[in-house]
Amino acid sequence: MATEEARRSRPDVLLALGQVRYQLMLLLRSPLGFSLSIVFPLLLLVCLKVITPSHPVGGLPYAQWATPAMCAFCLLNACYVTVITSMVLAREEGTLKRLRGTPLPAWAYLAGRFGSALVTSVIACGVIIATGVAFFHVSIVWHASGYFAAAAFLGIACFFLIGAAVTTVVPKTDTALPIAFGTMLPLAFISDVFFSVSHPPAWLHDLASAFPVAPVAQAMEDSFNPATQSWPMPLSGLLVVLGWSAAAIAVIALAFRWEPGPAPAVRGLGRSPGWLSRSRHGP
Amino acid sequence: MRERPAGQVPAIVVEGLRKDYGEVRAVDGVSFQVRRGEIYALLGPNGAGKTSTVEILEGHRRRTGGSVRVLGFDPGAGDRHFRERVGIVLQSGGMDAELTVREMVSLFAGFYAWPRDAAETIEQVGLAAKCRARVRTLSGGQARRLDLALALIGDPEVLFLDEPTTGFDPNARREAWDMIAGLRRSGTTVLLTSHYLDEVQHLADRVGVMSHGHLVEESTPDALGGRDVSGTVISFRLPARLRGSDPPAGPWDQPAGPAGEFTMHTDEPTRVLLALTQWACAHHAELPGLTVTRPSLEDVYLRITGQAGIGAGDGH
Numbered sequence: 001m002a003t004e005e006a007r008r009s010r011p012d013v014l015l016a017l018g019q020v021r022y023q024l025m026l027l028l029r030s031p032l033g034f035s036l037s038i039v040f041p042l043l044l045l046v047c048l049k050v051i052t053p054s055h056p057v058g059g060l061p062y063a064q065w066a067t068p069a070m071c072a073f074c075l076l077n078a079c080y081v082t083v084i085t086s087m088v089l090a091r092e093e094g095t096l097k098r099l100r101g102t103p104l105p106a107w108a109y110l111a112g113r114f115g116s117a118l119v120t121s122v123i124a125c126g127v128i129i130a131t132g133v134a135f136f137h138v139s140i141v142w143h144a145s146g147y148f149a150a151a152a153f154l155g156i157a158c159f160f161l162i163g164a165a166v167t168t169v170v171p172k173t174d175t176a177l178p179i180a181f182g183t184m185l186p187l188a189f190i191s192d193v194f195f196s197v198s199h200p201p202a203w204l205h206d207l208a209s210a211f212p213v214a215p216v217a218q219a220m221e222d223s224f225n226p227a228t229q230s231w232p233m234p235l236s237g238l239l240v241v242l243g244w245s246a247a248a249i250a251v252i253a254l255a256f257r258w259e260p261g262p263a264p265a266v267r268g269l270g271r272s273p274g275w276l277s278r279s280r281h282g283p
Numbered sequence: 284m285r286e287r288p289a290g291q292v293p294a295i296v297v298e299g300l301r302k303d304y305g306e307v308r309a310v311d312g313v314s315f316q317v318r319r320g321e322i323y324a325l326l327g328p329n330g331a332g333k334t335s336t337v338e339i340l341e342g343h344r345r346r347t348g349g350s351v352r353v354l355g356f357d358p359g360a361g362d363r364h365f366r367e368r369v370g371i372v373l374q375s376g377g378m379d380a381e382l383t384v385r386e387m388v389s390l391f392a393g394f395y396a397w398p399r400d401a402a403e404t405i406e407q408v409g410l411a412a413k414c415r416a417r418v419r420t421l422s423g424g425q426a427r428r429l430d431l432a433l434a435l436i437g438d439p440e441v442l443f444l445d446e447p448t449t450g451f452d453p454n455a456r457r458e459a460w461d462m463i464a465g466l467r468r469s470g471t472t473v474l475l476t477s478h479y480l481d482e483v484q485h486l487a488d489r490v491g492v493m494s495h496g497h498l499v500e501e502s503t504p505d506a507l508g509g510r511d512v513s514g515t516v517i518s519f520r521l522p523a524r525l526r527g528s529d530p531p532a533g534p535w536d537q538p539a540g541p542a543g544e545f546t547m548h549t550d551e552p553t554r555v556l557l558a559l560t561q562w563a564c565a566h567h568a569e570l571p572g573l574t575v576t577r578p579s580l581e582d583v584y585l586r587i588t589g590q591a592g593i594g595a596g597d598g599h
Contacts, residue, residue, distance in 0.1 A: 009363060010396045018393040029381035093377030101341060101371035102394045102437070103363045259343070 015104060019112025027116055037078040038124040041070040042131060044194070049136055057196045060225060064139065065196060067132035068148065068224040072217035073193050074124035075155045079117040081180040083163035087113065088176040091167070092260045100258035110164060110252070117160050125152060141226050148223035151233060155216035158241050161248035162212070168255035171262040187213045192221065212241040294319045294441050294472040295340060300349035302335045302496075309335045311496035312349070317489075319440075322463065322473040324483040324504075327493035328588050333476045334374060334445060336493070340474065341371050341443050353441055367395060370439030372430050372447045380419035384410050387418060388432050395437040408432045409458050424451045431459065435466075442466060444475045448482060460485055480580045494588045507583050514578050515552040517559070518544045519570040528566075532558035544572060 049063050057065035090096050099109060132138030141148075166183070170176050188194060190204055191214035208214040215237025222232035233241075295317035302310035310332040317323040325333045338344040339351060342358035342365065351358060356365035378387060388405055392398035405414050408428040413421065421429065431447060444463070448456045456479075463486055466473060477483050483490055484504045492500040492507070500507060520543070521528065532555040535545040549555050552575060563570050578586075 009367060010394065015394065018390070022390050025386070026379055026381065090377065094373070094375060095377035095379065097343065098371075098373060098376035098378070098433070100343065101366065101369075101373070101434075102391060103367040104394050105363060 009103060012105070012108065015108040016111040019104070019108050020115030023112040023116035024119060027120065037074055037082060037120050038127050040077060041073040041124065041128055044073065045070040045128060045131065048194075058225070061137065063132055063136035064224055065221055067129060067136070067138045068220040069193050069217060070128050071125040071152065072155065072213070072220050073188060074128060075121050075152060075159055075216070076184050076188060076193070076213065078120040078124055079156050079159035080163040080184055081177075082120070083113060083117055083160055084166050084170065084180040085176045087164065087167045088170045089173050091258065092173045094260055096258040097260065106256055106258075113164070114157075114160050118156055121152070121156050138224070139226070141224055141228065144223040144225070144228045144232070147228065147232055148220055150231075151216055151219035151223060154233075154238075154241050155212070155220070158212045158216065158245045158248075161245050161252070164256070165248035165251035168251060168257065187211050190214070191217050193217050209236070210240065212244045215241055292319050293317060294321075294354055295323075295474060296350070296352040297336070297340070298350040300336060300339065300351060301347045302332070302339060302344070303347040309496055310339075313493070313496070313498045315491050315498055315501060317472055317474055319472050320467065320470040321488045322467050322475060322486050324475045324477060324487035324490045325493060326477070326480070326483060326490055326584060331493040331588075332496040333493050337443055337445055337474060337476060341369070342366065367437065368440045370434035370437055370442045372434045372442070372444045374445040376430065378418045378426070378429065381417055383415050383417055384421070384429055384432075385414040387429060388436055391433045391436045397438060398436050399438045401436065404432050404436050407435070407462055409455065424455050427451060428455070428459070431462070439471065441472045441474070444473060446476055446478055449478060456482070480584060484580050492584065492587050500587050504580055507580060507587075514548060514550070516546060516548055516576045517552060517555055517574070518546040519559070519573040520544055522568045522571060525566060525568055530559060531562045
């Protein structure tokens with residue numbers, strides 16, 4: 001029989017791994033979000049290839065450019081849209097509040113969500129690339145595959161963090177999807193995800209460069225170009241990705257909440273900053 | 284389940300607790316203590332401040348003022364060690380509909396270093412037959428039992444039960460009561476709110492009644508509002524050979540006919556009964572229909588809260 005003094009916390013790494021397993025189990029039981037992350041980009045790849053069968057991009061066959069571009073679109077769906085909708089749903093249905101009453105730290109919960117987004121992204125990118133190789137004569141540029149993986153991982157982490165940060169300002173479930181798509185789609189359009197803009201206006205280029213989608217998408221696309229011999233993301237792009245990630249972490253740390261309902265600022269209740277292990281409703 | 288020493292050491296200490304929602308003061312200077320191993324019930328009408336109080340103790344809400352300690356922790360500090368030692372049954376909380384009962388309980392067991400056995404806990408809440416069923420297929424009462432299982436799986440020292448048997452059928456309520464009574468035997472401290480006064484009567488060692496944010500009464504269920512002594516009704520009939528006599532300790536409400544009942548509402552039932560029974564014994568007489576009745580917990584509760592007709596719910 002254990003005494004009360006002998007109580008000790010479960011190791012953090014086990015909590016985080018348990019959450020990854022839990023989120024993956026949810027993914028398998030309710031695969032809608034998982035399918036959308038793959039089906040939409042796959043459909044787009046096929047449609048765009050059919051519409052523009054011989055249109056070259058930057059000297060490459062269209063599918064050679066579009067395949068990694070649709071992989072970037074997969075990341076946006078799996079790590080941004082799905083994270084926003086599923087986390088807001090979990091919060092508004094009271095699932096997060098129930099978890100808040102347990103010893104589970106917020107970071108472990110987020111680690112589980114991240115693990116789920118990572119696995120979905122890897123599978124989705126695998127399906128897209130396999131389709132491109134099998135049906136559209138896409139060649140994998142093996143010497144740049146590490147760059148592709150690194151750029152994709154940066155995108156997964158950055159989009160996930162921004163998605164988790166955005167949940168803090170989404171007031172209720174039925175606004176989650178419009179906010180997610182309403183912010184993601186315009187950025188994707190100007191960031192070389194759906195088509196390559198050869199000579200964009202300077203202001204549009206500057207605008208796209210200020211957000212992390214363009215550097216990630218372009219680095220992934222460049223990794224499928226046989227001419228690429230070095231890390232394809234410029235330093236300015238890397239700093240944008242890291243800067244947005246850091247800002248998102250700050251927002252999560254200050255404003256992540258477990259309770260349903262509008263953000264405290266909306267309710268007019270002041271909140272002192274709290275780190276991830278702190279309750280947003282504690283004194 | 285670990286045995287824990289019960290005693291006079293308080294598990295919960297609340298002093299001058301205040302909670303404001305904008306201009307509205309929901310909890311106003313509430314103070315009480317709950318001893319280890321005790322089952323303490325909070326009663327009160329809608330909007331009395333019960334759930335606000337309980338959620339502050341659970342760490343779900345920020346207090347405006349006053350002091351709160353649960354097992355020596357300030358719940359609002361969000362300490363993980365605090366949450367390892369308490370269990371919470373929320374009034375309403377989400378669950379992942381696509382997981383099974385067993386998976387949910389095992390998932391929550393994984394949060395604790397020393398969880399209870401999942402299968403045993405599921406059986407204890409009466410869901411053994413449903414352990415492979417998905418959560419979305421559970422009835423309201425079964426989902427409430429799963430709530431209870433999730434709160435118990437960490438083997439908590441303090442258990443918060445916010446209306447834990449709402450939606451249960453009578454048999455399930457009785458089973459839940461037996462389980463909660465079992466927790467008391469193992470030394471678990473329970474803070475309970477309930478819609479059901481019979482539940483409080485059956486389970487609670489002590490009751491606090493809240494109204495308009497104040498704790499207006501605190502006692503054992505049997506003595507609430509002085510109901511163990513005050514307002515007691517004594518009634519009897521006189522045997523034939525004593526008719527026309529004047530019973531002692533009066534004045535009594537006189538019967539309409541010679542065989543009718545004498546009745547009295549008294550705050551001193553012991554003194555009155557002693558005088559009455561001594562008088563009857565002195566006359567070698569039995570008093571037919573002698574009864575001593577006390578007001579029900581519901582009667583006292585309605586009188587205390589001054590809101591007859593309003594149930595014991597809470598609006599927050």
